Amino acid sequence: MEESQEGSIEEPPVEDLAASFRQSRKEFWFMVMTWVAFAAWTLGFNFLFAKGEEGEAVEVVFGIPKWVVFGIAIPWMIALGLTIWFAMFYMKDTDLGHTDEEYANEKGEA
Amino acid sequence: MALISFGIYLAFVFLLALLANRVGKSKPFVSEYFLGSKSIGLWAFALTYAATAASGGSFMGFPSLIYTHGWVLAWWIAGYMVVPMIALGLLAKRLNQVGRIAGAITIPEMLRHRFNSQMVGNLATFLVVFFMFFFLMAQFKAGAEIMATLLEGVPVYQKLVVGVESATAGLPWIGNARADYLLCLIVFAISVIVYTTFGGFRAVVWTDVMQGIVMGIGVVVMLVLVISQVGGLGNATRQLDEMTPPKFVSVTIASEAPVEKDLRLPRGEWLLVKGGYEVIRLGSAATIPAKSEVSAPVDALLITTPAERDRVKRRIDADLKITASMASEPKGYAYGEDKKGVYVHAPGPHRINPAGFLGVMLALSFFAFWNFSGAGQPSYMVRQMAFRDTPTLRRSMVMVAFYFSLIYFPLVIIFTCARILLPGMEIYPDRVMPEMANVLTQNAGVPWLAGLLVAAPFAAVMSSVDSFLLLVSSGVVRDIYQESINPKASEKQIKRLTYIVTVSVGVLGVFAVLHPPEFLQDLIVFASAGLGACFLMPMIFALYWPRTTPAAMAAGMGSGGLVILILYLIGYLQTREFQEYRLFDLHPFIWSVIVSTLCLYFVSRSTPAISITLRERFFGKEQK
Structure with a gap:
């Protein structure tokens, strides 16, 4: 640990950081990686297939152009499922501290 | 009939403001007025977030783009598939926690405490007020345009328009505004200012919940009507494939x-x-x-x-x-002239750009923009400071995910089909949504339903404008007056000043938007990009990297905003229109994020770290 000025530090060691902070940071990186994965899918697929062939009629699946179904609708549904899983199972509950109402109630009780 | 159902909807909005005012009376004014006492529950949090996000842009500007460019808009909006996770999850938990540790009501206040720096707080306040004002202008314009469409054929309204025209003739600035637009702008602004001033954050959240429900119902009803009226989606897509611009x-x-x-x-x-x-x-x-x-x-x-x-x-x-x-030779689109299939394939037709509407680099820009610019908006951040606990956040994420899926993808279906039911809307594309509501309901023999359908975009606009109004007034009252001018101000003084500022900001917004830019979406994208550029990376660094310093925060916020302003200025100088300059076809937001990140990192590394006490307070094992 390197002191840069009186009473200040450069990088705190991981064990000095709150568990809730470390958990939030882990979830943060999961979300960033999720974005990268879905961006790669939609941009990659649509870059290859969204232009269509000159002079050919559009291919339709469920009434929607085929490239939209595979490049957007299906990843959208998977993203919906992943969001549910992330919110319900991966993300941990954390004590956020007191709300203003709780402070007011505590004051009242005191 | 449409007008009556629309009137009933407006009456409900005012009723909710009245109830919110009664509920909030027993609570401390500042925290209650600006943040609903930080006790917003599941439904309210999810729907206030979703309704604020789905602004006038989603229901007015977005449909006009779908209509003009076709199915490629599904790609343009595709980033929304992960928005509920990213925009809600990226910052919310830490933001709420740090906000509580700091005892903050507003974003600038939270940053001021996090870095113990007046300079950081003041800069944040200035940037919020500056960019948010453009948002207010855009929403006021959208609200007025919707009302003008709805009231177009009403005799009393036509008489009022003539009256306004003669009353304002010759007045500087006001006299040059379109009389019908001016009348609707004033009525719309008064409605929103009154219920926001009266009910504060709680009223805004409650009306957002109702407006969120109205929007959801509106989209579903339109989807059913449109698919049945075009003879099935497959039929519509094949007809679209044959169309030329x-x-x-x-x-x-x-x-x-x-x-x-x-x-x-x-x-x-x-x-x-x-x-x-x-x-x-x-x-x-x-x-x-x-x-x-x-x-x-x-x-x-x-x-x-x-x-x-x-x-x-x-x-x-x-x-x-x-x-x-x-009287002249017909002039076609720069991309798509006489070309079949342009409405069902990328890049989509474009009037000016010979490369078409959406190239892959711009698609990448927007995939990032919707998620990260969304996460970086102070109007969403302030909501993330207001939810009650983490189960509320987690469940809200699921609700918002369903809600956005229900809104955005169906909007693409509805307004690609609109080309078949409503030809020639290129002459006023921003009116395609209310026009579709009229046509669909008349074809179905239920004209009264048009009022409810038009209430959906109106709800979107109202729920955004009230949030922005509150955010600007909180910036002035809490962050400037209470923090820098009169820290010992009594609750009564704060209350009076808050009402005065909310009304003044609203009135100023009306004056500023008397002669608005032609395209609503341009203003919205500029303001979103500006706010995202100023706050996204600085907020991520402030919440997740203990080493971030006050000087780095100022550099990160300032450089982000500056890059946006410079790239828009270059765009304006090139085209003489309100257009951004896209270096390597990337939106200015991407460049601003890159510059802001570099500034944050290098300035943090080259300036003294924050004190141990401050670090312990926000990151240590015993956060308090």
């Missing part, structure tokens, strides 16, 4: 014989071109002067798709003895 042309209007008095044809009128084969739609009103047979040349839209032309011909009054003659 319209052309722009100058025409003169001629009658068979000289007219006795001035004959005025309104903007939007359909006419046959001499010879009876082509059809045009007037882009502006045309007048044949008395004792004459021919008008001066006016702008018009030439329909190029044969099937569309035949459908329109059936609508034109066969007895109309007036025809159009082309």
Whole structure:
């Protein structure tokens, strides 16, 4: 640990950081990686297939152009499922501290 | 009938504001007015977030883009598939926690405490107020345009418009505004200012919940009506595949014989071109002067798709003895002219850009923009400071995910089909949503439903404008007056000042938007990009990297905002329009994020770290 000025530090060691902070940071990186994965899918697929062939009629699946179904609708549904899983199972509950109402109630009780 | 159902909706909004005012009376004013005492529950948090996100842009600007460019808009908006996770999850938990540790009500206040720096807080306040004002302008314009469409054929309204026109004639600045727009702008602004001032954050959240429900119902009803009226989605997509973009042309209007008095044809009128084969739609009103047979040349839209032309011909009054003659060579789109399939494939037709509407780099920009600019908006951040606990956040994420899936993808379906039901809307694309509501409900024999459907975009606009109004007023009252001018101000003084500021900001917004830019979406994207550029990366660093310093925060916020302003200025100088400059076809937001990140990192590394006490307070094991 390197002191840069009186009473200040450069990088705190991981064990000095709150568990809730470390958990939030882990979830943060999961979300960033999720974005990268879905961006790669939609941009990659649509870059290859969204232009269509000159002079050919559009291919339709469920009434929607085929490239939209595979490049957007299906990843959208998977993203919906992943969001549910992330919110319900991966993300941990954390004590956020007191709300203003709780402070007011505590004051009242005191 | 449509007007009555719309009126009932507005009455409910005011009722909710009244109830919110009663509930909030027993609570400390500042925290209650600006943050609903940080006790917002599941439904309220999820729907206030979703309703604020789905602003006038989603329900007015977005439909007009879908209509103009076709299915490629599904790609443009695709980033929304992960928005509920990223925009809600990226910052919310830490933001709420740090906000509570700091005892903060606003974002600038939270940053001020996090870094123990007045300079950081003041800069954040300035940036919020500056960029948020553009948002307010955009929403005011959207609200006024929706009202103008809804009231167009109402006799009382027409009389009022004439009255306003004569009352304001000759007045500087105000007198030059369109009278119908001015009247609707004033009515809309008064409605929102009154309920926001009266009910504060709680009223805004409650009305957001109702507006969120109205929007959801509106989209589902429109989706069902549109699919049934175009004969199924597959049929609509195949018809769209055959369409070619319209052309722009100058025409003169001629009658068979000289007219006795001035004959005025309104903007939007359909006419046959001499010879009876082509059809045009007037882009502006045309007048044949008395004792004459021919008008001066006016702008018009030439329909190029044969099937569309035949459908329109059936609508034109066969007895109309007036025809159009082309006064200029028709000018086609820079990309898509006479090209079938452009509405169902990428990059989509474009009037000016020869590369089309959406290239892959721009698609990447928007995939990032919707998620990260969304996460970086102070209006969403302030909501993330207000939810009660983490189960509320987790469940809200699921609700918002379903809600956005229900709204955005169906909107693409509805407004690609709109090309079949509503040809020639290129003359006023920002009106395609209310026009569709009218057409769908009239075709279905339920005209009263148009009021509810139009209430959906109106709800979107209202729920955004109230949040922005509150955010700007909180910036002035809490972050400037209470923090820097009078820290010992009594609750009564704060309350009075808050009301005055909320009303003043609203009035100022009305004056600023009397002569708005042509395209609503341009203002919205500029303001979103500006706020995202100023706050996204600085907030991520502030919440997740203990080493971030106050100087780095100032550099990160300032550089982000500056990059946006510079790239828009270059765009303006190049095109003389409110357009951004896209370096390597990337949106300015991407460049601002890169510059802001570099500034944050290097300035943090080269300036002294924050004190141990401060670090322990926000990151240590015993956060308090």
